[in-house]
Ligand code: G1P
């Protein structure tokens with residue numbers, strides 16, 4: 001076995017976004033493409049000789065091949081050991097857990113999250129630091145900069161390592177430890193939640209359905225929900241991870257998790273339904289014929305945290321992304337703890353957690369988490385819900401309705417306009433920014449605009465300032481309209497309009513969200529000239 005120094009030349013398109021480098025599989029399969037990026041990571045993090053790295057992915061197409069390359073490169077770059085999930089599998093939250101638990105230097109996670117997988121679909125790679133969270137912008141900028149000037153990379157000339165049996169092997173001077181991908185994570189979950197109470201709930205005939213969407217959480221859910229918690233066999237559906245996720249779009253929402261939605265709205269619906277995404281960090285929560293918005297879910301977890309052993313000692317604070325509804329703010333106020341409003345994206349939460357300022361956090365885009373790891377965590381949210389259900393012995397719907405009765409209801413919806421011409425989308429945003437002065441104080445029916453701004457955020461931990469994070473139209477009754485351009489869309493521009501109407505009156509809480517938001521939607525379209533400027537009569541997706 002010898003180390004090869006391979007001569008290469010840069011690819012100009014290796015700029016990692018907030019979720020790492022994401023490209024189609026054939027792009028990654030080009031000679032030297034993955035290798036260049038991995039070497040750029042190693043050159044940027046300057047790991048001390050003998051350091052330990054964690055490697056794993058969501059099992060999508062090209063996962064295994066990529067891991068073999070990474071292992072051989074890690075060995076050639078002086079790493080002492082790599083912990084790799086059996087079969088190359090680690091969900092994103094489990095990778096974060098393993099990085100933290102074994103105090104490793106960091107980890108490489110292979111995933112394109114909720115994007116489809118397969119030979120012609122998406123693949124992704126990102127580096128997480130020793131705190132278990134995605135690398136900071138300073139690190140990702142350094143990686144990009146290295147990738148632009150790379151001339152050689154180092155790789156061990158060796159046979160592939162078997163990833164299918166647990167145990168230790170060596171690759172050159174480096175140890176490869178194949179670990180059970182579920183064990184450490186399951187142990188962490190057992191330390192946070194009342195498994196006995198959940199077990200009795202399930203024994204009492206409470207029925208659940210968890211849709212793993214043929215993605216990474218299948219083995220995690222089977223081990224934890226069926227084996228350790230005793231849910232009946234078949235409670236986990238689509239539980240075998242497939243390289244192409246069964247041809248589906250592994251995103252847990254009402255559109256893509258339609259198999260589950262059909263069951264939960266069917267005649268013989270179980271009591272609780274949930275789904276998670278490709279890499280296991282997103283979650284959707286359903287009751288019998290009932291959908292819990294992610295914003296409400298965050299508020300509810302916070303309000304009921306005292307029922308959960310891992311959070312019984314109290315929450316340091318809550319954080320939500322700016323477009324997420326203010327339902328959590330009301331709970332924070334009642335608990336007398338701070339609530340932070342951050343720009344969209346998980347990295348802002350990580351800083352607050354490292355500083356001990358928040359315990360729970362969430363985004364409207366089906367992401368919820370806590371300081372137990374530094375990623376959002378789909379199965380964790382599901383177990384948190386099950387713990388609450390076991391303690392309260394009520395249905396999902398009645399728990400949510402009681403929550404609204406106590407705190408008021410934040411009706412919420414997101415309209416996505418995908419694939420817009422960039423100029424049209426920018427035009428809408430610019431028009432709004434130019435209209436702030438004229439809009440302030442203006443009344444539309446029962447709504448009066450109190451303030452308008454373009455959200456900017458100063459990170460109290462590292463002092464960084466993030467500007468232009470979305471236009472906020474704030475009404476005097478607490479209702480809001482937010483306009484934001486997506487940072488993850490791949491074709492053209494995606495404009496997201498987030499609508500939120502606060503309703504204190506319990507007599508109105510039965511309304512359908514679209515019904516309750518109708519007037520606000522009219523205002524949103526009117527003041528942005530959205531239809532005229534984009535030519536779109538209706539959004540691509542309504543959540
Ligand atoms: C979307 C979500 C955001 C999430 C991100 C990564 O980003 O809206 O909450 O953090 O995916 O999962 P966007 O396309 O809106 O920039």
Ligand code: ZN
Pocket residue numbers: 113114277278279280281282
């Ligand atoms: Zn994900």
